[in-house]
Amino acid sequence: MKTIGVLTSGGDAPGMNAAIRAVVRTGIYNEIKIMGIKQGYNGLINGDIEEMELSSVADIIHRGGTVLRSARCEEFKTEEGRNKALTVLKVFGIEGLVVIGGDGSFMGAKKLSEAGIPTIGIPGTIDNDLGYTDYTIGFDTAVNTVLDAISKIRDTSTSHGRANIIEVMGRDCGDIALYAGLAGGAESVIVPEEDFDVDEVCKRLIQGKNRGKLHSIIMLAEGVGNAYELGKTIQEKTGIETRCTVLGHIQRGGSPSAFDRLLASRMGARAVELLLEGKSGRVIGAKKNELFDMDIDEALDVKKEFDKKAYELTKILSI
Numbered sequence: 057m058k059t060i061g062v063l064t065s066g067g068d069a070p071g072m073n074a075a076i077r078a079v080v081r082t083g084i085y086n087e088i089k090i091m092g093i094k095q096g097y098n099g100l101i102n103g104d105i106e107e108m109e110l111s112s113v114a115d116i117i118h119r120g121g122t123v124l125r126s127a128r129c130e131e132f133k134t135e136e137g138r139n140k141a142l143t144v145l146k147v148f149g150i151e152g153l154v155v156i157g158g159d160g161s162f163m164g165a166k167k168l169s170e171a172g173i174p175t176i177g178i179p180g181t182i183d184n185d186l187g188y189t190d191y192t193i194g195f196d197t198a199v200n201t202v203l204d205a206i207s208k209i210r211d212t213s214t215s216h217g218r219a220n221i222i223e224v225m226g227r228d229c230g231d232i233a234l235y236a237g238l239a240g241g242a243e244s245v246i247v248p249e250e251d252f253d254v255d256e257v258c259k260r261l262i263q264g265k266n267r268g269k270l271h272s273i274i275m276l277a278e279g280v281g282n283a284y285e286l287g288k289t290i291q292e293k294t295g296i297e298t299r300c301t302v303l304g305h306i307q308r309g310g311s312p313s314a315f316d317r318l319l320a321s322r323m324g325a326r327a328v329e330l331l332l333e334g335k336s337g338r339v340i341g342a343k344k345n346e347l348f349d350m351d352i353d354e355a356l357d358v359k360k361e362f363d364k365k366a367y368e369l370t371k372i373l374s375i
Protein backbone atom coordinates (compact mmCIF):
# COMPACT_ATOMS: atom_id res chain seq x y z
CA MET A 57 0.00 0.00 0.00
CA LYS A 58 1.44 3.35 -1.06
CA THR A 59 -1.36 5.87 -0.53
CA ILE A 60 -3.84 6.20 2.33
CA GLY A 61 -6.74 8.68 2.62
CA VAL A 62 -8.12 10.13 5.84
CA LEU A 63 -11.44 11.86 6.51
CA THR A 64 -13.53 13.10 9.43
CA SER A 65 -17.28 12.62 9.18
CA GLY A 66 -20.51 13.30 11.11
CA GLY A 67 -20.48 15.46 14.24
CA ASP A 68 -17.04 16.88 15.00
CA ALA A 69 -15.28 16.17 18.28
CA PRO A 70 -12.24 17.61 20.09
CA GLY A 71 -9.30 15.31 19.44
CA MET A 72 -10.11 14.62 15.79
CA ASN A 73 -7.13 16.82 14.85
CA ALA A 74 -4.81 14.79 17.05
CA ALA A 75 -6.05 11.64 15.27
CA ILE A 76 -5.49 13.19 11.81
CA ARG A 77 -1.98 14.26 12.88
CA ALA A 78 -1.19 10.72 14.05
CA VAL A 79 -2.44 9.21 10.77
CA VAL A 80 -0.39 11.66 8.70
CA ARG A 81 2.82 11.37 10.70
CA THR A 82 2.66 7.57 11.12
CA GLY A 83 1.97 7.27 7.40
CA ILE A 84 4.86 9.49 6.36
CA TYR A 85 7.15 7.73 8.89
CA ASN A 86 6.32 4.51 7.02
CA GLU A 87 6.91 6.20 3.63
CA ILE A 88 3.21 6.23 2.77
CA LYS A 89 1.57 9.13 0.96
CA ILE A 90 -1.37 10.54 2.96
CA MET A 91 -4.28 12.26 1.24
CA GLY A 92 -6.60 14.49 3.29
CA ILE A 93 -10.22 14.24 2.19
CA LYS A 94 -12.28 17.34 3.02
CA GLN A 95 -15.78 17.47 4.54
CA GLY A 96 -16.29 13.79 5.13
CA TYR A 97 -17.78 11.66 2.37
CA ASN A 98 -18.62 14.83 0.39
CA GLY A 99 -14.94 15.31 -0.39
CA LEU A 100 -14.71 11.72 -1.48
CA ILE A 101 -17.55 12.19 -3.96
CA ASN A 102 -16.40 15.62 -5.19
CA GLY A 103 -12.66 14.91 -5.27
CA ASP A 104 -11.93 17.60 -2.66
CA ILE A 105 -8.66 15.94 -1.71
CA GLU A 106 -5.13 17.18 -1.02
CA GLU A 107 -1.86 15.51 -0.17
CA MET A 108 -0.89 16.12 3.46
CA GLU A 109 2.68 16.89 4.45
CA LEU A 110 4.33 16.78 7.86
CA SER A 111 3.70 20.51 8.10
CA SER A 112 -0.02 20.16 7.24
CA VAL A 113 -0.56 18.83 10.74
CA ALA A 114 1.85 21.09 12.62
CA ASP A 115 0.28 23.09 15.44
CA ILE A 116 -3.07 21.26 15.44
CA ILE A 117 -2.80 18.72 18.28
CA HIS A 118 -4.26 21.23 20.74
CA ARG A 119 -7.02 22.56 18.50
CA GLY A 120 -10.69 21.54 18.68
CA GLY A 121 -12.70 20.85 15.53
CA THR A 122 -11.12 19.19 12.52
CA VAL A 123 -8.77 20.76 9.96
CA LEU A 124 -10.27 18.44 7.33
CA ARG A 125 -13.72 19.81 8.27
CA SER A 126 -16.66 17.48 8.70
CA ALA A 127 -20.04 17.07 7.10
CA ARG A 128 -22.99 14.84 6.64
CA CYS A 129 -23.46 13.48 3.13
CA GLU A 130 -26.80 12.03 2.07
CA GLU A 131 -25.49 11.17 -1.41
CA PHE A 132 -23.01 8.72 0.08
CA LYS A 133 -25.89 6.64 1.42
CA THR A 134 -26.86 5.83 -2.19
CA GLU A 135 -25.06 3.29 -4.36
CA GLU A 136 -24.68 5.92 -7.07
CA GLY A 137 -22.94 8.27 -4.62
CA ARG A 138 -20.62 5.54 -3.40
CA ASN A 139 -19.75 4.56 -6.98
CA LYS A 140 -18.65 8.15 -7.59
CA ALA A 141 -16.50 7.89 -4.45
CA LEU A 142 -14.92 4.66 -5.69
CA THR A 143 -13.99 6.34 -8.98
CA VAL A 144 -12.46 9.31 -7.11
CA LEU A 145 -10.44 6.93 -4.90
CA LYS A 146 -9.06 5.28 -8.05
CA VAL A 147 -8.24 8.62 -9.70
CA PHE A 148 -6.28 9.75 -6.63
CA GLY A 149 -4.61 6.35 -6.24
CA ILE A 150 -5.96 5.95 -2.68
CA GLU A 151 -5.62 2.29 -1.69
CA GLY A 152 -6.74 2.45 1.94
CA LEU A 153 -8.89 4.75 4.04
CA VAL A 154 -9.13 5.92 7.65
CA VAL A 155 -12.58 7.18 8.68
CA ILE A 156 -12.84 9.17 11.90
CA GLY A 157 -16.45 9.54 13.08
CA GLY A 158 -19.44 7.97 14.81
CA ASP A 159 -21.71 5.03 14.05
CA GLY A 160 -23.16 6.60 10.88
CA SER A 161 -19.68 7.21 9.51
CA PHE A 162 -18.80 3.59 10.34
CA MET A 163 -21.76 2.41 8.22
CA GLY A 164 -20.22 4.29 5.30
CA ALA A 165 -16.79 2.81 6.09
CA LYS A 166 -18.30 -0.66 6.11
CA LYS A 167 -19.83 -0.14 2.66
CA LEU A 168 -16.46 0.99 1.28
CA SER A 169 -14.65 -2.00 2.71
CA GLU A 170 -17.31 -4.28 1.19
CA ALA A 171 -16.61 -2.57 -2.14
CA GLY A 172 -12.96 -3.60 -1.84
CA ILE A 173 -11.36 -0.48 -0.30
CA PRO A 174 -9.47 -1.40 2.88
CA THR A 175 -11.06 0.86 5.49
CA ILE A 176 -10.42 1.37 9.22
CA GLY A 177 -12.72 3.33 11.56
CA ILE A 178 -11.66 5.48 14.51
CA PRO A 179 -14.42 6.41 17.00
CA GLY A 180 -14.74 10.20 17.10
CA THR A 181 -17.82 11.57 18.85
CA ILE A 182 -18.43 13.42 22.11
CA ASP A 183 -21.48 11.23 22.80
CA ASN A 184 -19.57 8.06 23.85
CA ASP A 185 -22.49 6.13 22.38
CA LEU A 186 -20.55 3.27 20.77
CA GLY A 187 -20.99 0.11 22.80
CA TYR A 188 -17.85 -1.73 21.65
CA THR A 189 -15.37 0.78 23.13
CA ASP A 190 -15.03 2.25 26.62
CA TYR A 191 -14.27 5.69 25.21
CA THR A 192 -14.69 7.66 22.01
CA ILE A 193 -12.44 10.59 21.08
CA GLY A 194 -13.95 13.86 22.34
CA PHE A 195 -16.02 12.49 25.21
CA ASP A 196 -13.51 13.32 27.95
CA THR A 197 -13.12 16.89 26.70
CA ALA A 198 -16.91 17.35 26.53
CA VAL A 199 -17.29 16.08 30.11
CA ASN A 200 -14.64 18.58 31.23
CA THR A 201 -16.39 21.40 29.37
CA VAL A 202 -19.66 20.52 31.11
CA LEU A 203 -17.85 20.38 34.47
CA ASP A 204 -16.50 23.85 33.92
CA ALA A 205 -20.03 25.07 33.18
CA ILE A 206 -21.39 23.35 36.30
CA SER A 207 -18.84 25.20 38.46
CA LYS A 208 -19.82 28.55 37.00
CA ILE A 209 -23.54 27.90 37.26
CA ARG A 210 -23.06 26.65 40.82
CA ASP A 211 -21.52 30.02 41.83
CA THR A 212 -24.46 32.08 40.65
CA SER A 213 -26.96 29.44 41.76
CA THR A 214 -25.64 29.67 45.32
CA SER A 215 -25.89 33.44 45.37
CA HIS A 216 -29.58 33.32 44.50
CA GLY A 217 -30.65 30.04 46.13
CA ARG A 218 -31.89 28.67 42.84
CA ALA A 219 -32.18 25.26 41.30
CA ASN A 220 -30.52 24.85 37.94
CA ILE A 221 -31.19 22.38 35.19
CA ILE A 222 -28.27 21.87 32.84
CA GLU A 223 -29.14 20.14 29.57
CA VAL A 224 -26.25 18.36 27.90
CA MET A 225 -25.66 16.52 24.63
CA GLY A 226 -25.32 12.78 24.02
CA ARG A 227 -28.30 11.95 21.79
CA ASP A 228 -29.73 8.70 23.22
CA CYS A 229 -26.72 8.16 25.45
CA GLY A 230 -26.60 9.55 28.99
CA ASP A 231 -22.83 9.26 29.51
CA ILE A 232 -22.02 12.99 29.35
CA ALA A 233 -24.80 13.77 31.85
CA LEU A 234 -23.81 10.87 34.10
CA TYR A 235 -20.05 11.45 34.29
CA ALA A 236 -20.23 15.24 34.40
CA GLY A 237 -23.03 14.99 36.97
CA LEU A 238 -21.04 12.61 39.14
CA ALA A 239 -17.84 14.63 38.88
CA GLY A 240 -19.72 17.90 39.38
CA GLY A 241 -21.73 16.79 42.41
CA ALA A 242 -25.16 17.16 40.78
CA GLU A 243 -28.18 16.55 43.02
CA SER A 244 -30.04 14.66 40.29
CA VAL A 245 -28.93 13.06 37.03
CA ILE A 246 -31.62 12.36 34.45
CA VAL A 247 -30.64 10.06 31.57
CA PRO A 248 -32.49 8.14 28.85
CA GLU A 249 -31.25 4.80 30.19
CA GLU A 250 -33.11 5.11 33.51
CA ASP A 251 -36.74 5.98 34.24
CA PHE A 252 -37.14 9.08 36.31
CA ASP A 253 -39.87 10.40 38.53
CA VAL A 254 -40.25 14.18 38.57
CA ASP A 255 -41.77 13.98 42.09
CA GLU A 256 -38.63 12.23 43.32
CA VAL A 257 -36.48 15.03 41.83
CA CYS A 258 -38.71 17.61 43.52
CA LYS A 259 -38.53 15.73 46.85
CA ARG A 260 -34.72 15.82 46.73
CA LEU A 261 -34.80 19.55 45.99
CA ILE A 262 -37.12 20.30 48.90
CA GLN A 263 -35.17 18.07 51.29
CA GLY A 264 -31.95 19.78 50.26
CA LYS A 265 -33.46 23.23 50.73
CA ASN A 266 -34.82 22.31 54.17
CA ARG A 267 -31.33 21.14 55.15
CA GLY A 268 -29.96 24.54 54.20
CA LYS A 269 -28.59 23.73 50.73
CA LEU A 270 -28.15 26.96 48.82
CA HIS A 271 -28.37 25.49 45.34
CA SER A 272 -29.16 22.37 43.36
CA ILE A 273 -27.83 21.15 40.05
CA ILE A 274 -29.94 18.83 37.94
CA MET A 275 -28.16 17.25 34.97
CA LEU A 276 -30.49 16.45 32.10
CA ALA A 277 -29.42 14.42 29.06
CA GLU A 278 -30.90 15.80 25.83
CA GLY A 279 -32.31 12.35 24.98
CA VAL A 280 -34.82 12.62 27.85
CA GLY A 281 -36.49 15.88 26.96
CA ASN A 282 -36.48 19.63 27.14
CA ALA A 283 -34.90 21.50 30.08
CA TYR A 284 -37.34 24.42 29.94
CA GLU A 285 -40.42 22.20 30.23
CA LEU A 286 -38.90 20.27 33.11
CA GLY A 287 -37.86 23.52 34.80
CA LYS A 288 -41.39 24.86 34.62
CA THR A 289 -42.83 21.69 36.15
CA ILE A 290 -40.25 21.65 38.96
CA GLN A 291 -40.77 25.30 39.79
CA GLU A 292 -44.56 24.83 39.89
CA LYS A 293 -44.29 21.75 42.10
CA THR A 294 -41.63 23.00 44.54
CA GLY A 295 -41.94 26.77 44.51
CA ILE A 296 -38.14 26.87 44.15
CA GLU A 297 -36.94 29.30 41.51
CA THR A 298 -35.54 27.13 38.72
CA ARG A 299 -33.31 28.24 35.85
CA CYS A 300 -32.30 26.29 32.78
CA THR A 301 -29.09 26.22 30.78
CA VAL A 302 -28.85 24.35 27.49
CA LEU A 303 -25.12 24.03 26.90
CA GLY A 304 -25.40 23.16 23.21
CA HIS A 305 -22.46 23.32 20.88
CA ILE A 306 -19.89 24.64 23.34
CA GLN A 307 -19.66 20.96 24.31
CA ARG A 308 -18.32 20.13 20.87
CA GLY A 309 -15.52 22.71 20.91
CA GLY A 310 -12.43 23.55 22.87
CA SER A 311 -8.90 22.29 23.17
CA PRO A 312 -8.90 18.49 23.61
CA SER A 313 -7.99 17.10 27.03
CA ALA A 314 -4.76 15.15 27.54
CA PHE A 315 -6.86 11.97 27.65
CA ASP A 316 -8.44 12.66 24.25
CA ARG A 317 -5.12 13.66 22.67
CA LEU A 318 -3.49 10.44 23.87
CA LEU A 319 -6.41 8.28 22.77
CA ALA A 320 -6.54 9.99 19.36
CA SER A 321 -2.78 9.78 18.82
CA ARG A 322 -2.67 6.07 19.64
CA MET A 323 -5.75 5.26 17.56
CA GLY A 324 -4.53 7.27 14.56
CA ALA A 325 -1.19 5.46 14.54
CA ARG A 326 -2.90 2.08 15.00
CA ALA A 327 -5.21 2.71 12.03
CA VAL A 328 -2.24 3.15 9.69
CA GLU A 329 -0.53 0.05 11.13
CA LEU A 330 -3.68 -2.02 10.55
CA LEU A 331 -3.91 -0.91 6.92
CA LEU A 332 -0.25 -1.76 6.42
CA GLU A 333 -0.94 -5.22 7.91
CA GLY A 334 -3.59 -5.67 5.20
CA LYS A 335 -6.61 -5.38 7.51
CA SER A 336 -9.94 -3.94 6.36
CA GLY A 337 -13.47 -3.38 7.64
CA ARG A 338 -12.24 -2.98 11.22
CA VAL A 339 -12.72 -0.34 13.90
CA ILE A 340 -10.38 0.57 16.72
CA GLY A 341 -11.55 0.67 20.32
CA ALA A 342 -10.14 0.96 23.83
CA LYS A 343 -10.92 -1.34 26.74
CA LYS A 344 -9.19 -0.95 30.10
CA ASN A 345 -6.77 1.47 28.45
CA GLU A 346 -5.65 -1.11 25.84
CA LEU A 347 -6.36 -0.58 22.15
CA PHE A 348 -7.93 -3.36 20.10
CA ASP A 349 -9.56 -3.72 16.69
CA MET A 350 -12.68 -5.58 15.68
CA ASP A 351 -14.96 -6.16 12.71
CA ILE A 352 -17.15 -3.07 11.96
CA ASP A 353 -20.37 -5.12 11.80
CA GLU A 354 -19.68 -6.81 15.10
CA ALA A 355 -18.72 -3.50 16.70
CA LEU A 356 -21.94 -1.81 15.55
CA ASP A 357 -23.93 -4.72 17.02
CA VAL A 358 -22.48 -4.33 20.52
CA LYS A 359 -25.16 -2.81 22.72
CA LYS A 360 -23.99 0.15 24.76
CA GLU A 361 -23.91 -0.77 28.43
CA PHE A 362 -24.99 1.91 30.85
CA ASP A 363 -22.82 2.34 33.95
CA LYS A 364 -25.53 1.62 36.49
CA LYS A 365 -23.06 1.64 39.39
CA ALA A 366 -21.97 5.20 38.59
CA TYR A 367 -25.63 6.18 38.29
CA GLU A 368 -26.47 4.70 41.70
CA LEU A 369 -23.44 6.49 43.12
CA THR A 370 -24.80 9.87 41.98
CA LYS A 371 -27.85 9.16 44.15
CA ILE A 372 -25.84 8.05 47.19
CA LEU A 373 -23.48 10.99 47.01
CA SER A 374 -26.23 13.58 46.68
CA ILE A 375 -28.31 12.67 49.72
Ligand code: ADP
Pocket residue numbers: 065066067097127128129130131132133134157158159160161162163164165167181
Ligand atom coordinates in the same frame (compact mmCIF):
# COMPACT_ATOMS: atom_id res chain seq x y z
P1 ADP B 1 -21.93 10.09 12.95
O1 ADP B 1 -20.85 9.46 12.17
O2 ADP B 1 -21.44 11.17 13.87
O3 ADP B 1 -22.83 9.07 13.61
P2 ADP B 1 -24.01 10.51 10.90
O4 ADP B 1 -24.93 9.45 11.44
O5 ADP B 1 -24.63 11.78 10.46
O6 ADP B 1 -22.85 10.93 11.92
O7 ADP B 1 -23.23 9.88 9.66
C1 ADP B 1 -22.23 10.61 8.99
C2 ADP B 1 -22.24 10.28 7.53
O8 ADP B 1 -21.95 8.88 7.34
C3 ADP B 1 -23.57 10.46 6.81
O9 ADP B 1 -23.82 11.81 6.48
C4 ADP B 1 -23.36 9.62 5.57
O10 ADP B 1 -22.54 10.28 4.63
C5 ADP B 1 -22.57 8.43 6.14
N1 ADP B 1 -23.51 7.33 6.44
C6 ADP B 1 -24.36 7.22 7.49
N2 ADP B 1 -25.10 6.11 7.39
C7 ADP B 1 -24.75 5.49 6.24
C8 ADP B 1 -25.16 4.29 5.57
N3 ADP B 1 -26.11 3.50 6.06
N4 ADP B 1 -24.55 3.98 4.40
C9 ADP B 1 -23.58 4.78 3.89
N5 ADP B 1 -23.16 5.92 4.47
C10 ADP B 1 -23.72 6.27 5.62
